[in-house]
Amino acid sequence: MRLSKKALRALAKNDLIGLEAAVVRSSDPNLEGLKGIITDETMNTLELSAGGRTAKLDKRGVVLAIKFPDGEIEISGRDMLQRPEDRLKKLWTKVK
Numbered sequence: 001m002r003l004s005k006k007a008l009r010a011l012a013k014n015d016l017i018g019l020e021a022a023v024v025r026s027s028d029p030n031l032e033g034l035k036g037i038i039t040d041e042t043m044n045t046l047e048l049s050a051g052g053r054t055a056k057l058d059k060r061g062v063v064l065a066i067k068f069p070d071g072e073i074e075i076s077g078r079d080m081l082q083r084p085e086d087r088l089k090k091l092w093t094k095v096k
Contacts, residue, residue, distance in 0.1 A: 015084065016041050020067040021048060024074055027061035038066075043083045 022035040036050030046057045046064075059077030066073055 016046070016066065016080075021046070022065045023048075023057070023062055024065050025063040026057075031055065031057065031062065041084045044081065046077070046080075 016038045017040065019038050020035070021038050023031045023033065026032050034048060034050065034055060036048040036055075038046055039049045039054065040047035044059055046059060046062075048055050048057060057077070059081055062077040064075055064077065066075060
């Protein structure tokens with residue numbers, strides 16, 4: 001999936017921790033529709049917290065709708081398979 005300029009800017013300018021997200025599609029049907037706040041991110045996983053519960057999501061198996069300060073984007077977890085700090089550096093150079 002090729003990311004739009006808007007999506008690249010949003011990912012390059014923002015840390016995902018603290019943003020609202022919803023699971024749009026997942027390899028685990030039980031996770032679809034799950035909504036919450038991203039509380040942690042590693043190279044391969046995202047942690048989503050809602051209502052006192054926490055779910056660890058494998059990035060390879062989900063498509064998320066993430067709310068950024070300037071809008072919402074839908075993105076495959078596969079497009080985020082890297083360490084958060086590396087993603088920010090890499091995308092920022094593309095967007096400049």
